[in-house]
Amino acid sequence: xxxxxxxxxxxxxxxNGSGEDFNPEHSPEYTGSYRKKGDTKKYLKKLHKQxxxxxxxxxxxxxxxxxxILQGMDTCGKDGTIRKVMAGINVQGCNVVxxxxxxxxxxxxxxxxxxxxxxxxxxKIGIFNRSHYEDVLVVRVxxxxxxxxxxxxxxxINDFEKMLVENGTIVLKFFLNISKDEQKERLESRINDxxxxxxxxxxxIRERAYWDDYMExxxxxxxxxxxxxxxxxxxxxxxxWYRNLVITERxxxxxxxxxxxxxxxxxxxSKLIVE
Ligand code: ADP
Numbered sequence: 208x209x210x211x212x213x214x215x216x217x218x219x220x221x222x223n224g225s226g227e228d229f230n231p232e233h234s235p236e237y238t239g240s241y242r243k244k245g246d247t248k249k250y251l252k253k254l255h256k257q258x259x260x261x262x263x264x265x266x267x268x269x270x271x272x273x274x275x276i277l278q279g280m281d282t283c284g285k286d287g288t289i290r291k292v293m294a295g296i297n298v299q300g301c302n303v304v305x306x307x308x309x310x311x312x313x314x315x316x317x318x319x320x321x322x323x324x325x326x327x328x329x330x331k332i333g334i335f336n337r338s339h340y341e342d343v344l345v346v347r348v349x350x351x352x353x354x355x356x357x358x359x360x361x362x363x364i365n366d367f368e369k370m371l372v373e374n375g376t377i378v379l380k381f382f383l384n385i386s387k388d389e390q391k392e393r394l395e396s397r398i399n400d401x402x403x404x405x406x407x408x409x410x411x412i413r414e415r416a417y418w419d420d421y422m423e424x425x426x427x428x429x430x431x432x433x434x435x436x437x438x439x440x441x442x443x444x445x446x447x448w449y450r451n452l453v454i455t456e457r458x459x460x461x462x463x464x465x466x467x468x469x470x471x472x473x474x475x476x477s478k479l480i481v482e
Contacts, residue, residue, distance in 0.1 A: 212440040212453060214433035220441070222384065222422050222429075230441075235386040237443035244448035254455045255295030261462035262296045262332065268467050269330040272376045275458065276335045278344070278428075279383035280421060281411045282393035283444055285336050288383065291451040292458065293334070302327055306337035318342040318360070319367050329375055339364060340428055348420045361431035368437040377461060378437035381454055382425060383444040387418050 212232060214220050221228035231237065241247055265271060277285045289303055304325040313321045319339055327333025343364070347357045368378050385393075394415070397407040414421075433439040440457060444450040 210438075210440075210457075212442060212457075214429045214439040214441060216433050216435050216438060218433075219430050220426070222426055222441075233384060233441040233443065235384050235389060235443055235445040238446050238449045241449060241452070244446075247448055247452045251452055251455060254452075254459050257459050258455065258462070259295050259297070261459065261467070262300050264467040264469065265332070265462065265465075266297075266300050266330045267469050269470075270375060270467075271465060272327040272329045273332045273458070273462070274326055274335065274371065274376050274378050275332065276338045276340070276378070276380040277383065278338060278340050278381070278425075279444065280385060280390060280418070281414055282390050282397075283383040283385045284447055284450060285383065287447055288381075288450060288454060289334055289336065291447075292455045293332075296332070300330065301332045301334070303334045303336060306335060306339075306341055319363065323367070326371060326376060339367070340432075343428055344421065344424045347424050348417050361427075364432055365434050365437075368432075368434065372436040377465075379457065379461060380433075380437060380439045381457075382429065382439060382441050383450060384441050385444045387415075389445045390415065390418075 219228050220230060220233065222233070223229060224234060265273065277288060279285060293301055306321070309318075309321065322335070322339035325333070325335070343357050343360050346352055347354075372378055394407065394411060397403040429439050429441065440453075442450050442453050
């Protein structure tokens, strides 16, 4: 069965609601059969319980790592997703990496160096809050490198992710899709609430002016880098509770599909005696 919200590898999607390649399931406002947060609480709780059990299996087996990549426009909810989706898991088995403007050390190497250095160890879940995709997004929108340079990165990224997958890492990529109106509301609420002032910068307002350029850059990412081995999912993200549910469900289902079992002990446990 087709996975909901996936960008079909080799297909073509549009983020613009009026085009023929637009999938209504990808719409920022979409909430499936749910109407309100309360309708999802019980199911989310069940998913969190499953996630905890699966994380333990992942850690015990030490065969796979899970890399979750979160991308989206400013205020799309990357931080909230990390807080809510990972609410139920053991923090010792999870690591979050934020991708900021590259440091001098990072920018004196190839753009994938810092991403490769940050991938999770086997047995662990790693989350990239932004990622190597910034090198075909902000870098493209602001002409930080020439087109001929960023264009070849799609293939380089696909090859990099394939190598990770072939070496035991599961790669899940989520684009948190909010509407431009929703971003306006979220930015305004940050301006109006002194407890949220720390969350807003001039840059957030400046970047909003490039909305259409970012949408074009995201469409190209989704159409060029959703692969059989590392697909992209477009997550409706205007409603935070639906976003959390969909991502948690995808992570749980992916872990379930690994059919993990606790490893056999090295010795005959029944013969062990605790003095
Ligand atoms: P966030 O917005 O994710 O909460 P920040 O406000 O610190 O975190 O923003 C990080 C900034 O770093 C973003 O504007 C992002 O576009 C920028 N950035 C990340 N990677 C790169 C890169 N490779 N080149 C240039 N800028 C980058």
